[in-house]
Amino acid sequence: MPMITVPDVDTLMAGDLGTWLTGQDQARKDAKSRAAKWWIAGAVIGLPFLLGLAIEGFLGQLFALIGMGIMAICAGKGAMIRQAVVTSLKTQMNTTLARTLGISYSAAASIGEEFELACRFDLLPSYTRKTCQDLWQGDLGGTRFNLYEATLIERRGSGKNARDVTVFSGVILKMHFARDFHGVTLIERQRMRLALFGDSQTKDGIRLERVKMVDPRFEKAFDVYGSDGVEARYLVHPAYCERLIALEDKFEGKKLKALFHRGDVIVTMESDDLFESGSLDPRRDRELLARTIEQFRAMADMITSLNERPRG
Incomplete structure (x- = not known):
């Protein structure tokens, strides 16, 4: 499979991106100044209303609420x-990185069919509403992929006790595999489990049995379940353990x-x-761009590993 070459931060900063960022210094200063004026205005106008807390009854509470609202x-x-300025800067920097890789980036994102599949197989928790952002998609080293960030929120309780709880905040990545497979294989971080009567899961109506892996490093870090144990061992070779852990590390x-x-x-x-x-x-431009590049490099390494045929 072709190697995926991810550019370094010095190369990107030495080109048009670096020149463009230098030209954004005044926009950054203006944003800080304008935001500070709004914060000061809020304090100057709103704080006097908070004196209403010293007044008993409904009128005092009303004044306080008005002040807090302002x-x-x-x-x-x-x-x-x-x-708004941070998003503009991020979009330009990420778009430049994407362009060098021959893929696309968009700050806005829409959820694809992989999301529903992830829900059906419990890769994602139940939720009440969802949002997504930062979509990367295209072809990396011959592998089609799309990646975006998602936030899932669940409404819990009722009446005065109702509250919103963030049940998932993270990334969803979909890749098209280079090798054919017909079963279903699920990998998850190892967890405590009871297996008195066998170790299996039923997901989306499909029974998945626990698959023992040959490599002790993988067996210690992850649990593998599959509808076809032979195929699962064929698909999941030992290098995945290192790549998956590296991806977690880079993505924190x-x-x-x-x-x-x-x-x-x-x-x-x-x-x-x-x-x-x-x-x-x-x-912080160089530092943050370098971090983004390293996160992308970890993903590219995993894609390369996933689509290699096992050796030996």
Whole structure:
């Protein structure tokens, strides 16, 4: 399979991107200044209303609520001004990186069919509403893929006790596998389990039996379940353990799961915001871009490993 060459940060910063970023210094300063003005205005206008807390009864509570509302609106407006510039910077930096790899990047994203499949096989938890962002897609080294970040929120409780809980915040990655397979194989981080009457799972109506792996490193780190044990051992060779762990490390993630299903591989992993290359501090440009590049390199390495035929 062709090697995937990921550019280094010095190459990108020495080109048009570096020149463009230098030209954004004034926009960053303006965003900081405008946001600060909104925050100050919120404090100046809103704080006097908080004196209403000293007044007993409904009128005092009303004044306090008005003051908090004013401060919240002004704080939100300031944050939006800053975020708009950060998003513009991030989009330009990530688009430049994507262009060098011959793929595409978009700050906006839409959820694909892999999302529903991940839900059916419990790679993702149940949720009430969802959002997604930062879509990367295209062809890396002959492998079609798409990756985006998703946040799933579940509404729990009712009435006054109702609250929103973030049940998943991380990445969803789909790749088209180079080798044919017909069964279903599920990989997940090892967990405590009871196996008094056998160790199996039923997902989307398909019974998946625990598959013992030959490599002790993989067996210690991950559990593997499959509808066809022979095929699962063929698909999952020892290099995956190292690549999956490396991907978790670079993405600063946890609870990684992978599903082999009808020619595709779907990976989900909880993580903080990824590919956040934009900042209002120009001194952080190189650092954040380098971090994004390393995250992409880890993904490229995993794609290469997944589509290699096992040796030996």
